[in-house]
Amino acid sequence: MKEKKGCIITFPTVHQALRAEKILTQYKFMVTVLPVPREISSDCGIAIKFSGEDETRIKTILDDSNVKIEGIHYLKGKKVEEEGQN
Amino acid sequence: MIYFDNAASSWPKPPEVISAMNDFMERVGANPGRSGHQASLKAGRIVLKTREAVAELFNIKDPSRVIFTLNGTYGLNLGIKGLLKAGDHVVLTSMEHNSVMRPLRYLEKMKKVKLTIIYCQRDGQLNLEDLRKTLEGKVTLVIATHASNVTGGIMPLKEIGKLVKIEGGLFMVDACQSAGSLPLDLDEMGIDLLAFTGHKGMLGPQGVGGLYIREGIELEPLVQGGTGSNSGEELQPEFFPDRYESGTLNTVGVAGLGAGVEFLLRIRIEEIRKKEEALIRTLIEGMKEIEGIEIYGPEDPENRIAICSFNFKGRDPAEVGYLLDREFGIMCRVGLHCAPAAHRTIGTYPQGTVRFSLGYFNREEEVYTALNALRKVKEMTG
Numbered sequence: 001m002k003e004k005k006g007c008i009i010t011f012p013t014v015h016q017a018l019r020a021e022k023i024l025t026q027y028k029f030m031v032t033v034l035p036v037p038r039e040i041s042s043d044c045g046i047a048i049k050f051s052g053e054d055e056t057r058i059k060t061i062l063d064d065s066n067v068k069i070e071g072i073h074y075l076k077g078k079k080v081e082e083e084g085q086n
Numbered sequence: 087m088i089y090f091d092n093a094a095s096s097w098p099k100p101p102e103v104i105s106a107m108n109d110f111m112e113r114v115g116a117n118p119g120r121s122g123h124q125a126s127l128k129a130g131r132i133v134l135k136t137r138e139a140v141a142e143l144f145n146i147k148d149p150s151r152v153i154f155t156l157n158g159t160y161g162l163n164l165g166i167k168g169l170l171k172a173g174d175h176v177v178l179t180s181m182e183h184n185s186v187m188r189p190l191r192y193l194e195k196m197k198k199v200k201l202t203i204i205y206c207q208r209d210g211q212l213n214l215e216d217l218r219k220t221l222e223g224k225v226t227l228v229i230a231t232h233a234s235n236v237t238g239g240i241m242p243l244k245e246i247g248k249l250v251k252i253e254g255g256l257f258m259v260d261a262c263q264s265a266g267s268l269p270l271d272l273d274e275m276g277i278d279l280l281a282f283t284g285h286k287g288m289l290g291p292q293g294v295g296g297l298y299i300r301e302g303i304e305l306e307p308l309v310q311g312g313t314g315s316n317s318g319e320e321l322q323p324e325f326f327p328d329r330y331e332s333g334t335l336n337t338v339g340v341a342g343l344g345a346g347v348e349f350l351l352r353i354r355i356e357e358i359r360k361k362e363e364a365l366i367r368t369l370i371e372g373m374k375e376i377e378g379i380e381i382y383g384p385e386d387p388e389n390r391i392a393i394c395s396f397n398f399k400g401r402d403p404a405e406v407g408y409l410l411d412r413e414f415g416i417m418c419r420v421g422l423h424c425a426p427a428a429h430r431t432i433g434t435y436p437q438g439t440v441r442f443s444l445g446y447f448n449r450e451e452e453v454y455t456a457l458n459a460l461r462k463v464k465e466m467t468g
Contacts, residue, residue, distance in 0.1 A: 013315050018127070018130050033127055
């Protein structure tokens with residue numbers, strides 16, 4: 001297993017990104033909305049960053065809330081590693 | 087001064103609508119969904135909040151299917167022109183506004199779309215049996231207004247929705263006149279497309295409206311352009327709502343609409359309906375006692391929103407409207423109300439009617455003042 005420092009979720013639209021932000025904040029997750037880092041390609045300009053430990057729960061919650069995500073990316077130091085597009 | 091022209095634009099607005107718009111202009115101002123900075127995100131959150139509030143008002147599960155447009159007419163055009171192709175068959179009622187009639191007449195001429203207009207009864211109400219017979223043929227789309235902007239008559243959407251479901255085809259509703267005044271449950275009514283405007287019963291400002299598109303329905307966008315998403319791609323994105331929202335939104339208008347809808351959700355539509363129905367009932371009962379007034383639309387106020395079209399027998403509605411405004415400070419709308427087929431149906435074409443349209447903020451005293459004014463207008467030349 002690789003060490004996970006942080007995760008970034010990208011979204012197809014700003015609507016989905018901001019909905020995710022709202023829902024995750026309601027669930028008291030520490031999330032940051034930020035412009036998509038250059039290394040990641042995304043259809044929408046903003047992404048959400050959170051701690052890698054929360055990945056599974058966050059994925060489930062967003063899925064249950066019908067939020068469409070584009071991809072999940074792992075931050076390893078400064079490098080971004082991508083894991084499968086959704 | 088009495089404002090009885092709420093069906094054209096509601097007024098006044100709840101104070102929170104004005105402060106939401108003011109807040110946006112003073113403290114936010116940025117473009118939603120274009121940049122990642124804090125002000126842009128704030129603007130984006132205002133748009134999201136409004137979309138979710140509208141979805142809640144109409145019982146829509148996925149708010150991303152609520153598209154914001156410039157007004158109700160644009161929403162109706164997007165639904166109609168985005169869906170229909172050459173050879174399609176559309177069924178509509180004779181009570182439809184020109185914002186439905188004109189795009190359809192255009193498609194009839196340009197794309198050979200077939201139209202069937204169901205003529206309503208003399209009181210403007212639809213005979214469901216007439217609709218059922220028409221639906222036996224192959225129909226692509228059935229369009230009905232939720233409430234007529236001329237008579238205020240409420241259409242039986244639930245029953246129409248059921249018939250459409252049985253016979254096949256899609257069901258589109260023009261809720262411009264009813265949204266915010268009547269309960270709307272899109273699932274229960276079997277509605278596939280719903281157009282609304284922000285500046286009437288939804289208590290928002292002018293310049294914002296929208297269209298709801300049910301899952302599984304694909305429309306062609308009316309315009310293509312920048313969406314803030316998919317910027318590296320020269321083709322229009324496929325995702326909702328961006329696919330139909332090219333160009334910067336009227337964000338200040340959306341902010342105002344959001345506050346208007348939140349006001350409605352707080353007061354509750356049932357309460358608004360109760361008050362508006364009581365007002366129109368008082369008005370109509372009073373008018374019935376004035377000799378020489380002809381009232382149009384359904385007999386029982388229960389079957390109409392807070393609209394009353396009328397005429398003084400043998401008198402020009404324009405003259406009556408002028409007297410009401412200049413002599414008594416009562417503002418209303420006279421003429422054909424952009425719905426010539428509706429006036430043909432109720433027998434008031436081409437002169438039209440005088441239309442009083444009331445809203446949640448009207449008071450009973452205003453109704454009594456207006457009734458007194460009508461009695462005086464009757465004496466003035468009658």
